[in-house]
């Protein structure tokens with residue numbers, strides 16, 4: 001079958017497959033084509049894809065392929081460009097975009113959502129949410145360091161002693177741990193919160209200090225946080241207030257699946273920070289952990305605190321993000337191409353394949369039956 005790497009829309013710097021990935025996809029037996037210019041924003045020029053054995057084609061030819069790969073979901077017009085029996089593979093946010101599934105299901109199209117990979121050990125190599133969160137957590141620290149007018153590391157120099165910056169990371173999941181690691185490797189003093197006490201060891205192992213909120217939380221059975229109790233939130237709020245007055249940088253990553261992001265840092269906390277302090281609210285697109293953050297925006301408060309609500313943090317490291325996304329994508333497509341013969345076969349009895357298949361031959365197949373996350 002013909003498989004196309006199509007260009008992303010304006011504003012998306014990543015691409016679904018690097019030249020290395022394109023070559024590996026050819027190894028699965030596919031005839032790989034690339035829309036001209038698709039990789040340019042990720043520093044992958046057209047001729048690099050050509051050297052990898054892919055054919056460069058125009059937009060219409062690319063979209064008319066049997067299998068279309070793109071990170072960004074298709075618009076209604078894009079769906080119209082797909083062939084009648086095409087397969088689209090991308091990040092589709094099926095829970096948030098029911099209308100998109102309806103558009104795709106009007107013909108005999110199949111759609112695979114890479115962001116719907118179940119979060120079980122066996123599927124980790126295909127988990128784009130983890131690979132992108134890891135990059136975003138690192139980049140959040142780089143953005144904060146860029147805004148912060150001081151060193152992260154402490155120094156003793158002939159011109160005087162410089163204390164290390166203090167960084168608070170709220171939420172120690174995939175993104176939070178990446179942020180803790182990056183900030184501590186830059187030499188900052190790093191503290192972290194998370195309602196899942198089991199993360200304490202991971203926080204310590206990468207150089208952070210875990211700040212426990214001494215109020216019992218409902219035990220998570222699936223590895224994810226549950227909404228916290230009022231008593232927990234009250235005690236946590238005291239910790240955030242104490243920390244805001246003390247730290248230079250706050251990075252928030254707290255999410256609860258299926259709900260709006262918990263509000264952790266109040267406007268009063270923000271106002272208590274020293275001028276020049278920086279906050280990165282990585283949950284800005286989900287409603288924000290920080291009062292006053294705006295998705296996609298950089299805001300400076302009257303007190304001189306910068307609040308970044310960037311939602312494209314992974315895309316700010318486009319070459320690496322594309323490489324990792326492409327590897328996740330390749331691993332999924334390798335699973336779906338058992339004969340390495342350029343033919344896509346979906347085994348719906350396999351929970352991973354079932355979970356990513358959100359539209360099958362024109363029928364909406366989302367949500368899948370629940371999977372016990374391990």
Ligand code: NAD
Nearest residue numbers: 119120121124171172173174194195223225253254255262
């Ligand atoms: P997430 O993006 O849903 O949440 C981010 C973090 O916010 C989590 O650590 C969560 O506990 C925390 N949080 C929620 N409410 C909070 C609050 N009120 N205050 C502070 N923090 C709060 O989670 P994630 O990063 O995608 O993953 C969480 C965990 O899931 C990981 O640590 C890992 O154990 C597991 N996981 C497993 C796999 C796999 O096995 N394939 C893949 C990804 C994640």
